[in-house]
Amino acid sequence: xxxxxxxxxxxxxxxxxxxxxxxxxxxxxxxxxxxxxxxxxxxxxxxxxxxxxxxxxxxxxxxxxxxxxxxxxxxxxxxxxxxxxxxxxxxxxxxxxxxxxxxxxxxxxxxxxxx
Amino acid sequence: xxxxxxxxxxxxxxxxxxxxxxxxxxxxxxxxxxxxxxxxxxxxxxxxxxxxxxxxxxxxxxxxxxxxxxxxxxxxxxxxxxxxxxxxxxxxxxxxxxxxxxxxxxxxxxx
Numbered sequence: 377x378x379x380x381x382x383x384x385x386x387x388x389x390x391x392x393x394x395x396x397x398x399x400x401x402x403x404x405x406x407x408x409x410x411x412x413x414x415x416x417x418x419x420x421x422x423x424x425x426x427x428x429x430x431x432x433x434x435x436x437x438x439x440x441x442x443x444x445x446x447x448x449x450x451x452x453x454x455x456x457x458x459x460x461x462x463x464x465x466x467x468x469x470x471x472x473x474x475x476x477x478x479x480x481x482x483x484x485x486x487x488x489x490x491x
Numbered sequence: 492x493x494x495x496x497x498x499x500x501x502x503x504x505x506x507x508x509x510x511x512x513x514x515x516x517x518x519x520x521x522x523x524x525x526x527x528x529x530x531x532x533x534x535x536x537x538x539x540x541x542x543x544x545x546x547x548x549x550x551x552x553x554x555x556x557x558x559x560x561x562x563x564x565x566x567x568x569x570x571x572x573x574x575x576x577x578x579x580x581x582x583x584x585x586x587x588x589x590x591x592x593x594x595x596x597x598x599x600x601x602x
Binding site: 380407409411418419420421424426431432434466468470472475476477478479480481482483484485 | 521522523533534535536537540542578582583584585586587588589590591592593594595
């Protein structure tokens with residue numbers, strides 16, 4: 377099976393712009409989660425989608441949004457970019473299963489640099 | 492989400508066993524203990540998980556204390572490829588579908 381894929385792998389934007397990142401989960405996985413990783417804050421949960429519905433949301437401003445399509449592919453959008461949004465954005469998919477035991481499979485991430 | 496405490500860093504030699512500790516004194520009865528690791532320039536990857544009993548898989552072993560307030564990830568024979576940041580995470584059966592990462596333990600393997 378192919379793993380989780382994320383596009384693009386690298387992105388450079390300027391302040392005030394918006395950006396859309398894409399994630400294709402492992403075939404058969406219906407849950408997609410997004411995380412932000414920065415040197416200062418570490419790995420932080422952004423949101424999770426399941427069957428096209430946002431099921432959980434982390435503590436991020438409304439500039440961060442996402443969606444999931446019927447084929448489970450997901451996109452996240454960041455509007456009005458700030459310098460502090462520079463980070464590695466990771467997508468993870470899982471079958472859905474039992475919250476205590478299901479495994480999340482991570483993609484390689486999209487490295488976003490905001491100038 | 493219950494908190495975990497791990498040493499910031501550890502060092503070991505190639506082909507020797509490595510024991511990575513994790514304290515989770517506020518663990519609840521429905522919390523599963525998960526370990527993920529993040530190799531340099533990669534996304535995190537699942538290592539192992541358990542509830543009460545010790546667990547083994549092809550990557551590692553997980554030893555869980557009887558009171559479940561601590562656990563140890565055991566790499567039986569470390570290789571250079573095991574150099575990574577290791578995260579110990581508690582996941583509640585009824586909680587949100589998310590992973591709450593702490594700072595993890597940065598493991599260095601010496602050749």
